[in-house]
Amino acid sequence: MNALAQAPSPSLPSAGVIWTRTLEAIRQEGLHYALTWLERMRPMEVRENALVLGVPDRFFRDWVDDHYRAMLETHLARLEPSLGRVAYEVVVGIPPSADLPPTPIVKVNSLRPARLNPRFTFDTYVVADSNQLPAAAAQAVAHRPGHNYNPLYIYGGTGLGKTHLLQAVGNHIWEKDPTQRIVYLSSEQFTNEYVESVREHRMTDFRRKFREECDVLLIDDIQFLGKREETQKEFFYTFETLFGLNKAIVLTSDMVPAEVPGMEDRLRSRFAMGLMADIREPSYETRVAILQKKAEQEGLDLPDPVAHFIAKHVQKNVRELEGALVKLSAMHSLTKQPVTEEFASQVLRDILPAQRAVDVDAIQREVARFYKVTVEALKEDRRHKALAHARQVAMYLSRKLTKSSFPEIASRFNKDHSTVISAVRKVEGLRETDAAVHRDLSELETKLGGM
């Protein structure tokens, strides 16, 4: 049999090596059914900008060419940009196609569906208290699209990971089964496509794309549909068709359906038919965990105190946390300075919120709110255990976060200064030994914007 031929230029690997790598990439994408055919072919040579593959007969050649050429050429170009084509040569000795097992005739989407970012996967998503339900629901949809939670409606504030989860659903389904037709877009893009199709009299194409050739519909920021009456109508029928066919529908929004201005009632009620799950703002611990995971992904060695420092100061959303980390990482590789708290505070000066001056009043208010007691109760003499703890915490924070002296603090709580001193000592001790107290204090300090 004609074995592997040599490469045309010394800079290119041989046809055999290129072919092995191509098959490996296809295997990694889980396209096993394609391999049944592809593994029969023999790498012959690299000719001009084509990889020449040996095939047993013309039937085989035509079948592979019809079904897998696009996929092969995509993978080839990714591995060797100078090779954009495959060519075939009938070779004696390769077992003929007749003894191949029957292969399902499916149209393979060898390219990741449009607009899906491969970075947004379940692997790179940190699951925590703030997003447990939507993350679990998204995974359930990705495992059994159309059967679990249909539709799934994920809502929450900006930069909290809605798009990430939505795209993770799409990426997971596609990676497991590239024959699934996944349509991912924002409601604004849906509107634009609709308006264009009406204008250009291409509604049949539009409906085919969204109703007939769609197994999974993922729409980001559905709230923008509220302002578009005509598009909403079209979307309603799209929804009804897909839902009736058990096709998976996942939507994201920054508010619950009932709050979306201008959204028709019939759509609101349909959105609420499956599962509505909200992503909340990440807690302090979640922010630390996200920073650590992202640092690991970026290959940045992030010491714990620095992760805590950023988490304490960047509280708004995950997008801002990520921005802080990217900046830190870039400055670290440029300057080669060690990643310390001091370095972080210099680098992130312009993103960190300015330190708020905290006073005893603000501390009393925040602590009272936190422990669900009144500010007056903090200043009274009552010795109820929970109240006494809240009072001691308020005294400790007053000492730690303000410049007030013990007697000054004492006067604000109607106590004498020795009570404040022993309260501060007690809370300092508890902070070291009691994890719940440690967590409460960190959260309170974060809320108060202190260090």
Ligand SMILES: Nc1ncnc2c1ncn2[C@@H]1O[C@H](COP(=O)(O)OP(=O)(O)OP(=O)(O)O)[C@@H](O)[C@H]1O
């Ligand atoms: N739990 C998480 N784990 C890892 N990364 C996250 C998480 N949540 C958010 N991110 C990251 O934060 C950034 C912002 O997230 P995303 O774009 O999904 O937010 P969003 O809720 O869709 O925001 P918007 O409403 O503004 O569109 C992304 O880079 C995303 O990867």
